Amino acid sequence: MTPFCDWISVSSPFVEADALVHSLQPILDAAQFSGAPGGDTLLLARSPGAGICRVARSGDVCVVSASGAALTDLRNAGQFADYLSALGSVPHRVTTLHATLDVHTDASPVVLALYERGIAGHVALSRKRLGIADVNMYVYRRADGLDSGGVYLGGQRAQVRACVYDKQLERVSKGCADPGPLTRYEMRIKGKIGPTLRDAWEPERIFYHVASPDILVAPEGVPAWTATDGGYYLPPRKEFLPAELMAMKLESSPDVKRLLALADECGPRGFDMLVERLRQLSTALPKSPAAPVLTPLVDAYRAARSKLN
Numbered sequence: 143m144t145p146f147c148d149w150i151s152v153s154s155p156f157v158e159a160d161a162l163v164h165s166l167q168p169i170l171d172a173a174q175f176s177g178a179p180g181g182d183t184l185l186l187a188r189s190p191g192a193g194i195c196r197v198a199r200s201g202d203v204c205v206v207s208a209s210g211a212a213l214t215d216l217r218n219a220g221q222f223a224d225y226l227s228a229l230g231s232v233p234h235r236v237t238t239l240h241a242t243l244d245v246h247t248d249a250s251p252v253v254l255a256l257y258e259r260g261i262a263g264h265v266a267l268s269r270k271r272l273g274i275a276d277v278n279m280y281v282y283r284r285a286d287g288l289d290s291g292g293v294y295l296g297g298q299r300a301q302v303r304a305c306v307y308d309k310q311l312e313r314v315s316k317g318c319a320d321p322g323p324l325t326r327y328e329m330r331i332k333g334k335i336g337p338t339l340r341d342a343w344e345p346e347r348i349f350y351h352v353a354s355p356d357i358l359v360a361p362e363g364v365p366a367w368t369a370t371d372g373g374y375y376l377p378p379r380k381e382f383l384p385a386e387l388m389a390m391k392l393e394s395s396p397d398v399k400r401l402l403a404l405a406d407e408c409g410p411r412g413f414d415m416l417v418e419r420l421r422q423l424s425t426a427l428p429k430s431p432a433a434p435v436l437t438p439l440v441d442a443y444r445a446a447r448s449k450l451n
Contacts, residue, residue, distance in 0.1 A: 145349035146217075147342040148210035148328065149240035150229075158232040159184060159204040163197060165228035166206075170195060173219035175212075176397070189215035205237065226339045239337040241329045241349035243358070249308035249325040250290040253279070256306055256357065257293045265295055265356045267302045268335070276300070284311055295357070301332040302352055329353055336369025 154162060163185055175187040175195060184204065185197035193212025198205050206229060208216070216222040259265050260277035272295055281291040292307025309326040313319070329352040331337050341348040350360035351367035392398055405412035 143244055143246075145241050145243045145345045147213055147239065147345050148242035149208070149238060149330075150213070150236065150342050151205055151207040151238040152229045152234045152339075153200070153203045153205050153237050153333075154229075154232050154234045156199060156202050156204050159197065159199070161232055162204065162206060162228065165231055166195070166197075166225070169216075169221050169224045169228055172224075173216050173221045175215075191215045207238075210240070210242070223343070226343055230339050234339075235333055236337045236339060236342070237333040239331045239341055239345070239348070241331065241341065241345035241352070243327045243349060243353075244309060245325045245327065246323060247325050248323040249306075249310065250284070250288045252325050253290060253293050253306060253308060256295070259356070260293065260295055267296055267300075267304055267356075268352050270302070272296065282308075282311060282315075284308075296330075301334045303330040304328065304352065304357055305330065306357065327353060327358060338370065340370075341367075 166185075170187050174190050178186045178188040178194075183196050183198040185195075187195045189195070189212045191211040191214060193209045193215055195208045195212050196206070198207075208225070213222065216225050256265065257277060257279045260272060261274050263271060263273065265272050265277070276295065276297050278294045279291065281289050284290050290308040290311050292305060294303065294305050296303035305326075305328040307326055307328075309324040310321055313321055313324075327349075329349050331341075331348060331352065337348060347365055347367035350358070350364050354360035401416060402413075405416040408415060
């Protein structure tokens with residue numbers, strides 16, 4: 143297996159918030175994300191796998207964050223490259239990046255050995271040797287009687303932090319399908335180190351820059367990582383016609399299925415009532431070709447945005 147991006151947060155000037163949401167909307171729609179209550183956030187969208195994409199204000203910047211589950215769903219939908227392109231379409235800075243690797247091996251001896259080496263002063267991240275205060279472990283007793291859990295290497299406020307843990311134990315404890323022995327290596331990198339969108343697209347180099355040689359030895363041929371603002375290759379962005387996006391939302395939205403079920407409960411004329419109500423709502427929408435298509439994502443964004451004006 144190869145490293146993958148399991149979290150990314152990007153900050154941009156707040157004046158770019160409208161442009162960002164406009165760029166993200168069709169991508170999230172195509173990946174079957176749906177709007178969710180966001181509180182004071184500008185935009186909160188939930189992916190089919192219960193991942194979260196959030197746009198929130200922080201002072202004079204807006205921060206766009208996507209969880210690991212959200213990124214997985216974007217990749218599965220073929221929209222990850224477009225998502226990164228949208229983030230890169232405005233001035234931005236990557237503030238947090240998790241470069242992650244899953245290895246199909248029993249995590250118990252790995253976690254315990256890393257903890258022992260860490261407190262002995264034999265582990266470095268990005269060539270920086272860790273002290274005993276930088277190493278913490280949490281332990282659970284597994285069903286097979288072995289102790290396992292996870293180890294944190296690096297302080298909570300450190301610019302580089304590693305988390306190595308028993309992914310199998312985590313999944314089983316949440317009632318998910320047993321993936322078999324699985325150790326997760328997660329390198330959590332903050333903005334001052336200099337991660338870029340290129341590292342989200344191709345995280346192997348920055349992963350081993352942090353992890354190698356004391357956590358995992360880099361495979362032969364992995365290039366050295368250096369902080370750079372250089373460009374990178376992404377596949378051409380796929381453009382969807384409005385009819386295509388509409389069909390995707392109709393087929394996947396739980397709200398549509400619920401409306402159809404309610405119409406059925408209304409009796410023989412229920413479906414006609416639903417169509418008539420949709421027709422009435424349609425007349426209230428702007429008819430200018432330049433007007434944006436309203437979706438729950440945009441509605442939620444506009445409501446949150448209006449509070450800040």
